[in-house]
Amino acid sequence: MKVFKFGGASVSSAPAIKNVASILEMYPGKKVMVISAMGNTTNELEFLVRSYYKKDQKTAGILQRIKDYHSQIISELGVEQQNLGQVHQLFAVLEERLKRMPSLKFDYEYDQVVCFGELISTAIVSAYLNQNGIPNQWLDVRDSLRTDETYREAVVDWKWSEMLVNNSFTFKGVDLYVTQGFIGSTTTNQTTTLGREGSDFTAAILANLLNAESVTIWKNVPGVLNADPTDFSDTEKLEELSYKEAIELAYSGAKVIHPKTIKPLRNKNIPLFVRPFDFPEQAGTVIKEIGYQLELVPVYILKKKQALVTLSPDDFSFVGIDVLSEVFSFFKSNRIKVNLIQQSAIDLSLCVDEPEVGLESLLMELRKKFDVRYNTGLVLATIRFYNDESLVKMANGREVLMEQKSRRTVRMVLK
Ligand code: ASP
Numbered sequence: 364m365k366v367f368k369f370g371g372a373s374v375s376s377a378p379a380i381k382n383v384a385s386i387l388e389m390y391p392g393k394k395v396m397v398i399s400a401m402g403n404t405t406n407e408l409e410f411l412v413r414s415y416y417k418k419d420q421k422t423a424g425i426l427q428r429i430k431d432y433h434s435q436i437i438s439e440l441g442v443e444q445q446n447l448g449q450v451h452q453l454f455a456v457l458e459e460r461l462k463r464m465p466s467l468k469f470d471y472e473y474d475q476v477v478c479f480g481e482l483i484s485t486a487i488v489s490a491y492l493n494q495n496g497i498p499n500q501w502l503d504v505r506d507s508l509r510t511d512e513t514y515r516e517a518v519v520d521w522k523w524s525e526m527l528v529n530n531s532f533t534f535k536g537v538d539l540y541v542t543q544g545f546i547g548s549t550t551t552n553q554t555t556t557l558g559r560e561g562s563d564f565t566a567a568i569l570a571n572l573l574n575a576e577s578v579t580i581w582k583n584v585p586g587v588l589n590a591d592p593t594d595f596s597d598t599e600k601l602e603e604l605s606y607k608e609a610i611e612l613a614y615s616g617a618k619v620i621h622p623k624t625i626k627p628l629r630n631k632n633i634p635l636f637v638r639p640f641d642f643p644e645q646a647g648t649v650i651k652e653i654g655y656q657l658e659l660v661p662v663y664i665l666k667k668k669q670a671l672v673t674l675s676p677d678d679f680s681f682v683g684i685d686v687l688s689e690v691f692s693f694f695k696s697n698r699i700k701v702n703l704i705q706q707s708a709i710d711l712s713l714c715v716d717e718p719e720v721g722l723e724s725l726l727m728e729l730r731k732k733f734d735v736r737y738n739t740g741l742v743l744a745t746i747r748f749y750n751d752e753s754l755v756k757m758a759n760g761r762e763v764l765m766e767q768k769s770r771r772t773v774r775m776v777l778k
């Protein structure tokens with residue numbers, strides 16, 4: 364049994380979905396298909412839930428835009444009315460939800476609304492495939508993927524999920540399941556999400572629990588490249604990567620795979636293929652156990668929207684473990700990821716993801732104890748397997764505000 368994951372771009376239009384069908388025909392056999400919301404739908408649903416939460420006039424208009432986008436795809440695919448019952452029902456449930464008073468918990472409301480992207484996309488794709496000679500069963504992954512109640516960043520309950528997933532994905536009388544990435548549910552059946560771009564992680568969870576033979580992520584790139592083609596012109600495809608190398612790249616901000624994807628696969632030694640959906644006969648990149656240390660070309664990773672915050676205890680005391688743990692738990696409780704730190708006797712510098720709402724209100728809290736300085740709009744650049752030439756290429760004349768080097772990796776905070 365294999366797991367195939369198709370992201371938003373691979374189901375963003377009728378021709379894209381037809382291409383998905385042809386990939387399935389090329390690779391017959393037992394499969395679980397994990398699909399994301401179509402195209403930009405998750406962003407649209409984020410607008411929708413924010414607008415609903417603020418009781419904004421625009422809510423109905425945003426919902427209509429989302430409906431129109433999906434209707435257009437449905438009509439271009441030629442899915443017949445009698446096969447669309449479930450899609451209509453999902454939209455009806457969403458519409459009902461938006462008529463209710465939101466609770467005071469935004470993250471909870473977010474998950475209850477944003478989940479419809481995946482639910483609707485899988486319902487459409489499943490109906491289209493069934494209508495066109497690719498029989499499959501649609502499964503609501505929320506019936507088997509159990510999580511805790513951390514809305515928007517739910518933590519998987521592996522024990523419960525293992526039992527439920529194996530009870531649902533039995534392959535009795537079906538070879539193909541179509542299900543959602545990104546979403547799950549609590550023991551009281553409230554919908555949760557696993558964090559943005561979490562569908563890769565779902566594919567890895569299901570593969571782990573079902574002991575799949577492999578996972579393939581079909582993407583709009585030839586495989587894992589040594590740099591993002593939107594930032595660098597001359598990129599090279601990497602033929603193979605070890606799990607360890609892949610996790611380093613993903614963690615540093617390489618967008619090609621979600622960082623949480625690797626661990627469930629590595630633990631069961633399941634290979635991960637990253638392959639181009641436009642050229643499905645190409646091998647792409649394989650990520651697997653590799654027993655020796657890889658020597659690769661320099662790999663460039665840019666993590667944008669970074670801020671560099673420098674804290675100095677205002678009583679001139681040293682930055683010790685207690686200060687570090689206090690600062691880290693502060694950022695953690697505010698859900699801000701710390702990506703790099705550097706410390707001297709009385710200065711602690713942290714490179715963090717810039718929060719959407721800005722830093723000011725957060726820093727107010729820190730100013731009670733520290734002298735705080737910061738820079739925003741920065742880039743955290745990582746080079747694995749760096750050499751002298753690659754350092755010059757990466758900095759590209761920009762000011763380097765902080766730098767850290769180990770034998771294989773260099774990280775720079777760039778202005
Ligand atoms: N649709 C979700 C998102 O855009 C999950 C995913 O695409 O992986 O974040």
Ligand code: MG
Pocket residue numbers: 370371399400402405560
């Ligand atoms: Mg997406």
